[in-house]
Amino acid sequence: MFDLFKVGFITVTFVDIVDIGIVAFIVYKLYTLLKGTIAAQIFVGLMIVLVLSFVSQAINLRALSWLLKLVTDIWVIAFLILFQPEIRRLLVIVAKNPLLNLFVKQESPEAASIITDAAFELSQHQHGALIIIIRLTGIRGYAETGEIINAKLTKPLLTSIFFPRSPLHDGAVIIKNNTIEAARCTLPLSTLTTEGDEVLGMRHRAGLGISEQADVISVIVSEETGAISVAEDGKLTRGLSKEDLRQRLVKAFKPQPVKGWRNIIEQYLKQS
Secondary structure (H helix, E strand, O other), rough: EEEEEEOOOEEEHHHHHHHHHHHHHHHHHHHHHHOOHHHHHHHHHHHHHHHHHHHHHHHHOOHHHHHHHHHHHHHHHHHHHOOOOHHHHHHHHHHOOHHHHHOOOOHHHHHHHHHHHHHHHHHHHHOOOEEEEOOOOHHHHHHHHEEEEEEOOOHHHHHOOOOOOOOOOOOEEEEOOEEEEEEEEEEOOOOOOOOOEEEHHHHHHHHHHHHHOOEEEEEEOOOOOOEEEEEEOHHHHHHHHHHHHHHHHHHHOOOOOOOOOHHHHHHHHHHH
């Protein structure tokens, strides 16, 4: 390689300059994304440890290098554990890139109508319901907590599952590719306990919680009021009319414009 200059015993080449520039750019972008959050403080601390580790290796301080490497490995693992929800949410948003829609079967408009009609029949009778519609990423682990059905999606079957005396009415129904995969499923609860001035019940927290962790749409029917809500991307919309719900479901399964990485990051920051 062509040597540009030397700093003491260190020889700097053009490739080294490019390498340093790329790393500096990545570090700067990561810091600007995390700025203002608790993660930013941990990130700065990690960068300081990495710089010290590089310097100690350059001047051949073996004991210090070993100690800093040990600290760095532990720090990276701690970073992943502490910010696992944020990392998972970012990966879910990346998975929603419409380029993947070319390889994934989408729900049909007929499925949106069936779910809408079933939800409003349940609403009229004030039968509580939690319907999870998978978009791209599957949630097999949660489906396996309930009873596997794998039956064709129909309005009578959906309404009968949530009939109060049905042994399957507790928990969530999971729907994928116009098929009812499972019923009576247990879902993770959102950490949010209130929405505005209203306290969220377990059904709403479960519907909201799964939408925070996976690319799904949750349709929630309140047992107390009969009101219908939708949870998507960790956001809850309450009091939907029948036509609003139908349009919301139809729109959710339409191919979206392809987003670049900048749009994905911006969407993640808005949701955070």
